[in-house]
Amino acid sequence: MDFDALFSGLDRHTLDGITRGSIYALVALGYTMVYGVMKLINFAHSEVFMVGTWTVLGVYTVLGVSAGAGLAAVIGATLLALIAAMLASAGTALAVERIAYRPLRKKGAPPLIFLITGIGCSMVLVETFGQVLRFFFGPPFGRVTVNIPSVLQTRDLFTIPGVDLTITNTRVIIIVGAIVMMLALDTFVNKSRLGRGVRAVAQDPDTASLMGVNQNRVIMLVFVLGGAMAGVAALLYTIQYDITKFDIGFIIGLKAFTAAVLGGIGNLRGALVGGLLLGIAEVYASTIWSSEWANVTAFVVLVVVLMFRPTGLLGESLGKARA
Amino acid sequence: MIRSSKTWQVAAMAAAAGLVLSACGTTDTDGGGDASGEDCNFKIGVMGALSGANASIVLPSVDGAELALKQWENDECEVTMEKFDTEGDPAKATPVATQIAGDETFIGVMGGAFSGETRATKSIYADAGVTMVSQSATATDLTQEDQVDVFHRLVPYDDYQGAAIANYLTDELGASKVFVVDNSEAYGEPLADRVEETLGNAMTQRDKTEVGQTDFAPTISKMESAQPDAVFYGGYIAEAAPLLKQMRDAGIDAPFVGGDGLYGADFGNAVGPAGEGAVVMCPCAPIAEDSTFAADFEEEFGAAPGAYAAEGYDAMSVFLAALDDGARTREEMEEFVDGYTGEGLSKEIAFDENGDVPKENVSYWAYKNEGGTLVPEVEVKP
Amino acid sequence: MSQILDTYRGLKLRDRLAEAPNWVRKIGMLLVIAFAFYLPFLNILPFAYIRTDLSARGSDWASVLFLIVVYMIAAVGLNVVIGFAGLLDLGYVGFYALGAYSVALFGSPSSPVVEALQSRLGLGEEWAVPFAMCIPIAIAMSLVAGVILGAPTLRLRGDYLAIVTLGFGEIIRITARNLDNVTNGATGISGVPVPPGPEIGGRPFFNTIDAERWYWFALTILILIIFLAFRLEHSRVGRAWLAIREDEDAAAIMGVAAFKFKLWAFAIGASVGGLAGLLFGSKQQYVEPNAFMVQLSFLFVAMVVIGGSGNIYGALLGAFLLTYLPERFREFQEWRPFAFGVALVLVMILRPQGLVPSRRRAREFEDRKTEAQEAAVDV
């Protein structure tokens, strides 16, 4: 146990935690939105994220950009990758909804069944990249770790005076990007007409449909939005970590789901709070002990929070708590 | 009446299903086929994680074995390689082992790929006298405790590797402050323990990480305050790649050294530019210049030979050499492998009484990642 | 597929069985049990095609049967939690791991715990807790863990409970991996004891080769557990669970101590899971943390749900299929996980109520289906 290490670099560790947590939070949005509207844990969401990382790789490969390209090329390629990842992830999420969930909704199946088809879809997607695509196209698909060229190279931007904390460009992009996307989503759900539909269905599906809200469309919208956010997370992830792998989604998904519950599943701002808190808790724990205990700490924090606030930190649902 | 006709329908369905199944069954059992040689018609089992998160560590060695079998020329014998996916899980490995043990046409087994499944199955193979040659199980206790005759391995165990790596760190790199990281798993942790032991005071700090982890910020900040002059990582490529990238991003330029879990032609591809100059320690001599192994492998499987691919090739070659030599029973196979000596791709192969490659046969080499390929740098003594 | 199902339904086997005289049912049951015990030796065509060891890439039939039965035990236990009490437990593997680890920690002469006891109490090198004593220890440890996990968390709503239990399963595994001086860490513990028995042919009765003995041993325990599970289902306890599932508040006002019964469901499920883990660890004679990944928890839940949540026979069938099919079709090698995923989705979409749902669940489902359709018409 090394509390000195924690306190001597508290600002630094907190920043690390926020960086880590931002990505959790973005992925958590997908869980939380789907849960808010359908009361359903979308287990395939982690793979929606994974598809996004592969899409980024695909875009970079097709464009042929690599480290050291000009500023314009870097920005262009990154934006293109962002859009492609959002589209691919949203498309995957939508496909999962159409194939695995909609038929069940028509039959009014109990929630447990959705859980199993979600797990099934997750396996199918993982194996698609680990086995099926490799079989047809060979590498880079397969079970090995694949490098994604760091188009955007890490540079020190500025140093915060007083605390001697150096801020790099990737950090800024990740944290700012995540927060901007969440604000955008929050505004969309709260202000737009479509967003009102989402909140209405989340609050009371029956009344909403009586009021003329098309429930199917709302559900599709929720999957698309959640998927797109996972796509953003995928791009930020590749900027930070430079890799992808067929099963990369599993752990991120698990953490994001935990974050969503921690903040109060069904609550958009809860996802942000939960994600950041989880990221920070993990980094602190890894500093005090080592990373092997980070997951245990994350779950212990979750249990403790839920014992005092049984519906998560911000509690309530997408409908009730003004999103 | 209606009822009885339904009964018939079910019976008919069952019969149809039975036929379908039987069709599957017969085609499978015929898999061995009639061979040209009457009494040299054998199977060699390969047991390891072919699917799941850890498959990337096993698949190259399986491909290597397949390549060896493909390149083998022998008119007399018909040998097939049967792959068994264990997902690295001992629970799935034991039924496989019992089956292989019970099927006399299996004359040897390459594996287990991981120490856990090997530990769970070696007594089964020992009971049936099936020779095992493992390409990648490095746990010390596999040959040092509860020895079984049939177990052999082509990789030296952690104790030796650890010592060699530590020597490289102190002697070659002249490091006096080494930061040791492991992946908390059965491969990385004991290896890092040995490195730590041998380093003694030359180790400044030890940190543990998780398999599947991608964010190493806490480890990086520990490194920043420890100011190491070298970093050792005991683990696999999937985690080494992001760790390296984040180290370099944070401006830590200390040399990075990994164990044989990172050794494979795909290392360079996975770590990207951040891995330039990273060193991988492997108990394997450089593959001879004139060897076409890498090219053949790439042609066959579309990718550069990954971790333990050469060991896989060697393991299969040992079995095939036994068949060339006229071994036709499990006893003969065991006898041959015990006494085998020969030049392998990875090292000079021979097995001591415990099933390990003798110390003096193993040469430890440091390979440097230059432009995406691992280039042999220097030989190290443990 | 659907034709077979229709034909099967047309037979109304269940109704006929229910109407059959008592002695017919009893004899039928005995025949089924006798057949189950005979299974490892089943070699008559065409039935022998269910064996997994026919193809070159097959795996040992008796060992597979043993694994199936162990997973069946776990599924029956989890069915108490999910099917009877309606609590979603995604960390069941934690109890399974605890069972396996308790027999290893206390029964293996090479475990750090036993070594500590040896030196503390001055016992010999070979001393360890006997296997028979390990059974109550394993059950007690997992039961206590179930209560410790359940007591603070059972008040949580369904999905919150799911993530907390999932976390619990991970905590158990990671702790087992990290506590090197208690559990040997990632290396695991070997030398796990086996049940005592006479030596046959120079080998202990329960050894690594003769898997059918293990299978019979596990099957006996499975039958005992099924018997007890039926007793629970058809008693005030089963009624209380059903009442809680249907309307917890009303049940409480009718005098059902909801929390107590839920905790009991958790504890019973946990101890059965521990027992399954004990069998697994003992047969394996080796326990390592990696054998208890989260995915196994999902697999257990899938077994219960695919078979038909709430029905013991359903859980048995689910456990059988999900363990058996991947072993039977080893030919497909690396394609099996993909096929498994596709099959999970397909089966659930085609038969959301499970393959053999309990009558009650089937009815509930029919009602929900009509409601969903009516709602769809409304829109």
Add this chain to the structure above:
Amino acid sequence: MSDQTIQNDPETGSDAPLTVAPDTSDHEALSIEVGPEGETLLEIDHVTLRFGGVVALNDVHFSIKRGEILGLIGPNGAGKTTCFNVMTGVYTPTAGEVRFNGQVISGTKPHKINQLGIARTFQNIRLFPEMSALENVMVGCDARHKTSVLGALFRAYRVRPSEDDLPDNPLKRSLAKVFGISRHTLEERSGRVRSMELLKFVGIADRAHELSRNLPYGYQRRLEIARALATQPELLCLDEPAAGFNPAEKEDLMDLIRRIRDLGHTVLVIEHDMKLVLGVTDRIVVLEFGQKIAEGTPEAVARNPKVIAAYLGEPDDAA
């Protein structure tokens, strides 16, 4: 284990008109043992209940005497059901307390309160829909049973059976004589018998094996009463038992309530229908806006100008 299988008719759900067979059989077995009549059984002692700023009950004070039928009336939103919820442990009062048999029960958990002897029905019927009528009542009976979870599992707690409980099969009979019969079996059996008796008592025994959700509305109301009675409550609280009933059915219900009292239960009725309340109760408490505005005999309450005003102000409620 098979004797529990529900044999149930698949074609159900028809809303057959409620025809209650006149119940002439003697239900001696259903009567419960109670203390002396006329003593205070339950006392609502100056109970106040607030939800945030809303005052649901304001200093409500009244008591119920053993053996009486007390009516609790008032316009919609007067706090009648809230009063029930406080009594049965759903809510804990903000101030004041509830005493039952002299024991403070406010703040106690609902299932504990039931064990002390209070049972209730619900305004909007809350049966266990996927259980048969008989099973619903058996859940109520279980409240008085002593079998523990382990007892149900291992059935090791043996009881020396009385002559009536012995099985007919000679082998089983002699076994039962030697080893006794498990308490679980005996309780299961007696619970079943008692439940059937209760179903007969409320007049719906003909559809005992049907799923409760498929029962016609009137049957469901009666089933709720049977289920509540199964817990052998000293005090039975009925929350608008006549809602949706036609006059003939209301007559039957009044008769049923009286017969319940004759078994020894004290009855508290919430009801809108003045005719029913005036016809069946011994005493009436009137609530309005969470406050007690009147209490007395039916005749006195009916003449009370405050009550008349309250009801005239809410003409809808006269239904």
